[in-house]
Every structure is written in structure tokens, then in C-alpha cells.
Amino acid sequence: AEKRQTKITEDLENVRQKYCLDFSKDIRKASEASKWKEESFMHIIISFCFLLRTVFSRSVSINRFSVLQIFNDPVHGYIELHPLLVQMIDTPQFQRLRYIKQLGTKYLVYPGATHTRFEHSIGVAHLARCLLKTLHENQPELNITKQDSLCVQIAALCHDMGHGPFSHLFDGMFIPEVQPGNIYVVLLKHERASVDMFRCMRKKNGLDKEMERYGLNLPEDIQLFKVNIFSFLQWSMKGRTEDKSFLYEIVANKVNGIDVDKWDYLVRDCYYLGIPCGFDSQRLLKSARVCNVNERKHICFRDKVADNIYGMFHTRYTLHRQALQHKIGYIIDDALVLADDKLSPDRKISDAIDDMLEYTKLTGQRNWVHICYTQMQIWLKPEAFCRTLSTDGCQSLWERPD
Incomplete structure (x- = not known):
């Protein structure tokens, strides 16, 4: 990010040197040829060059601190992200999500289900920003500050950073099976890992200074982020006062389950699975308001x-019935559970949950997938899977032990 900003500054300075100074020389020659008063023209040129320099300098500042970057998303179209979020996206900890399948192993059953937690997280951050913008414009009395909005967007972007390979399969089935007594799994699952991964991302990439530069109060705002991530917690007097308790219902709504996380994954899953989506998330977004219910803002x-x-919840039901509970998917999941101690002779896959740097390297790609296929020979003919997957060394995976 720093190299990109330095390049922008250099380009703008080159433009200023080329056009402002050349223009000044041309006007001087014109004034001499026409015998006009040089002092008057030079005063104009100096003022003009100063104006251009000011504009260019402001453009650097605006690009660095204010201008939202535009991305093209197949589900939401053109979306805008705060530059701080873009810096977080560019970290290894977040880039890891490119290799975490949104629907776990279901891409082995449904050819189109190849989307990942990476694009889902960006989509959730976009919807969180849109919802906050709607609430701010329609209800200015809520006093939603830029810091409030940015904190919730960060929570939306990073809420799934703790997912292991194949998403919910890892923390919902794999880890409980191979480490049944792990308190980490019993209580916190991937939400705890998301907070740990966020802490690791801040530390390894020096993001605290960037966050402070954008006006965030780290001790207070980090609490807002954490409580937003832990969807099993309601407002708990951490990060914000009770009059802003509604901020904790945007990313993961414990009260009624209607939140931007669900809006994105339902629409996105339907898009990639080819299943009709039975609701309009944009209509829900535009109709949202904050009201006092039982002496608290919701x-x-x-x-x-x-x-x-109703269509939103029915869409979720349809996805589970038609896709997420496919029997072949369950067979693949069982094969992955058997792969825990097959990746390395001295370490298990599940050991990575205790080290965020190792966890960053743990994705759903390559070795573990091949091991999964090896385990599947218990249930299915290996020749069928060799036809399904074309990879180097595929035949060696199917050599049965004597």
C-alpha cells in the first residue's frame, strides 16, 4: 500500500512539473512577443500553478484517506470499499480466504459451487456499509459516526477469517471429532479464531497505526469488533453505549437472524448453485429502520x-434441502475427518488451531484434498474419482495397500 501511494505521489508531481512549468514558460514567451506586462502574466501563472499544486496535493490526500475503491462483484455489481479495508484485504491472513470454499466440499458435488469466503467477506462488508448509510440518511438522530461505520465494516470484512479448510466442516465436524475435549472448539468455534486471526493480522502488518490514522480508538473500537464477531453474544456494554446497541445486529443478528452476513451468503450461494433466490436483499436494506423495542434500540x-x-428464510431452507445436505457431501466430509494424521508424520492438521501463523497456511487446497480422495476408496470406486479429478500423480493416490 505504501509503494502504491508513493507511486501516485510521484506521478502527480511529474504531471505538475511537466504541465505547470511548461505552461508558465509558454505564457512568458507570449507576453514578450506581444509586449504585454510580464509582471501581470507571471502573477497569473504563479497563482495558477499554486492552484494546480494544491489540487494535486489534495488529490493525493483524498486518494490516501477518503476515496473508496471500486470492485466489480458478480452478485452485487460495483461495490465500494474503504481504503483501510483494502489494506486489510491485501494481507496474507485475509488472502488465505481465497482458498477456503464457502460451501466446504460441496464444490465436489456441484460444479458451480466454487466461490470462497474471500468474495463473501467482501460482499458482507459492502452490505454493512450500505445498511449503515441507509440508517444514517433516514435517521440522523442515531448519530452514526464515521468511526462507527468503519468499525462495523471491519467486523463484516473479517468475521470469517477464522474459518478452517472447507468452512464449517472444519470447526463444526472435523475439530470436534479429532479433538473432542478441546474447550476452544466447544465454546468458540470459528468466531474465536476470527478474533485471533484479526489480532495476528494487525500485529504482522502494522495495521494499528493505519487504524489510528483513520480516527479509530483502538481499545474501544476493538471491543466493538469483537462483539460483532461473536454472534452468540448480544449487546454487552463493550465498545459502545446502549443507545447504539443496534450496531451489534448488523453483521450477526442474534435477536432475529436477519443480518448482512445471511443476505450475502444466501444470494451468493443461490447464484453459484443455480438455485432461484426467493428474496430481495436490497428491498430489506432500504426498508430497515432502528426502533425502540423493550427499551432497547433494534x-x-x-x-x-x-x-x-419469509422468502429469505425459505431460501435458506431450500439451500439446505437441495444442496447443503447432499449425501455425497457427507461422505466427503467423513473422509476428511480421517485425514487428520495423514498430512505429516510428525504433526496433525488439527494442531494448527493453536498457532495463527500455521493456521494462515492451512487451506482446503492440494494435499488435504488428495488425502480426502485416498480415504474415499473406503466407500467409492477409485476409478470414478480419477475421472472426476485430473491432477498430477492421481493414479498413485489409488494404490490400495496389500
Whole structure:
């Protein structure tokens, strides 16, 4: 990011030197040829060059601190992200999500289900920003600050950083099976790992200074981030006062389950699976308001979008029935559980949950997938899988022991 900003500064300075100074010389020659007063023209040129320099300098500052970067997403179209979020995306800890399949092993059953936690996380951050913008414009009395918005966007972006290979298979089935007595798994699952990974990302990439540069108060705002990540917690007087308790219902809504995380993964899963999506997330977003319910502020929706909300939960039901509970998917999941001690003679796959640097390297690619296929010979004919997967050394994976 620093190299990119330095390059922008150099380019703008080159433009200023080339055009401002050349333009000044041309005007001087014109003034001499026409016998006009040089002092008047030079005063104009100096003022003009100063103006351009000011504009260029401001453009660097704006690009560095204010301008949202645009990305093209197949689900949401053009989306805008805060530059601080872009810096977080460029870290190894977040780039790891490119290799964590959103639907776990289901891409081995459904050819289109190849999307990852990477694009899902970006989509959730985008929807969080849009929802906060809607609430701020329609209810300015909520006093949603730029820092509030940025904190929630960071939580939305990083909420899934703790997922292991094949997403919920890892923390929901694999780790509980191979480490049944691990308190880490019993209580916290991938949300705990997301907070640990976020801490590792900040430390290894020097992000604390960048966060402070954007006006964040780290001790307080980190609490807001953590509570947003732990979806099993409701507002707990950490990070913000009770009048902003609604901020904790944007990324993961414990009250009613209607949140931007669910909006993105339902629409995205339907898109890549080829299943019709039965609700409009944009309509829900535009109709959201903060209301006082039982002496606390909650995010609510108009009664006229009740059918749309029903469609959202029905879409989730449809996805589980038609795709997420496929029997072949369960067979693959069982094979992965048997692969824990097959990757390395001296270490198990599950050991990585205690070291975030090792966890960063743990994805759903290559070795573990091949081991998975090896285990599948217990249930299925190996020749069928060799036809399914074309990789170097595939035949050696199917050599049965005597």
C-alpha cells in the first residue's frame, strides 16, 4: 500500500512539473512577443500553478484517506470499499480466504459451487456499509459516526477469517471429532479464531497505526469488533453505549437472524448453485429502520416486507434441502475427518488451531484434498474419482495397500 501511494505521489508531481512549468514558460514567451506586462502574466501563472499544486496535493490526500475503491462483484455489481479495508484485504491472513470454499466440499458435488469466503467477506462488508448509510440518511438522530461505520465494516470484512479448510466442516465436524475435549472448539468455534486471526493480522502488518490514522480508538473500537464477531453474544456494554446497541445486529443478528452476513451468503450461494433466490436483499436494506423495542434500540423492518423476510428464510431452507445436505457431501466430509494424521508424520492438521501463523497456511487446497480422495476408496470406486479429478500423480493416490 505504501509503494502504491508513493507511486501516485510521484506521478502527480511529474504531471505538475511537466504541465505547470511548461505552461508558465509558454505564457512568458507570449507576453514578450506581444509586449504585454510580464509582471501581470507571471502573477497569473504563479497563482495558477499554486492552484494546480494544491489540487494535486489534495488529490493525493483524498486518494490516501477518503476515496473508496471500486470492485466489480458478480452478485452485487460495483461495490465500494474503504481504503483501510483494502489494506486489510491485501494481507496474507485475509488472502488465505481465497482458498477456503464457502460451501466446504460441496464444490465436489456441484460444479458451480466454487466461490470462497474471500468474495463473501467482501460482499458482507459492502452490505454493512450500505445498511449503515441507509440508517444514517433516514435517521440522523442515531448519530452514526464515521468511526462507527468503519468499525462495523471491519467486523463484516473479517468475521470469517477464522474459518478452517472447507468452512464449517472444519470447526463444526472435523475439530470436534479429532479433538473432542478441546474447550476452544466447544465454546468458540470459528468466531474465536476470527478474533485471533484479526489480532495476528494487525500485529504482522502494522495495521494499528493505519487504524489510528483513520480516527479509530483502538481499545474501544476493538471491543466493538469483537462483539460483532461473536454472534452468540448480544449487546454487552463493550465498545459502545446502549443507545447504539443496534450496531451489534448488523453483521450477526442474534435477536432475529436477519443480518448482512445471511443476505450475502444466501444470494451468493443461490447464484453459484443455480438455485432461484426467493428474496430481495436490497428491498430489506432500504426498508430497515432502528426502533425502540423493550427499551432497547433494534433494527426493524416495515410490515410490507414481511413476505420478503419469509422468502429469505425459505431460501435458506431450500439451500439446505437441495444442496447443503447432499449425501455425497457427507461422505466427503467423513473422509476428511480421517485425514487428520495423514498430512505429516510428525504433526496433525488439527494442531494448527493453536498457532495463527500455521493456521494462515492451512487451506482446503492440494494435499488435504488428495488425502480426502485416498480415504474415499473406503466407500467409492477409485476409478470414478480419477475421472472426476485430473491432477498430477492421481493414479498413485489409488494404490490400495496389500
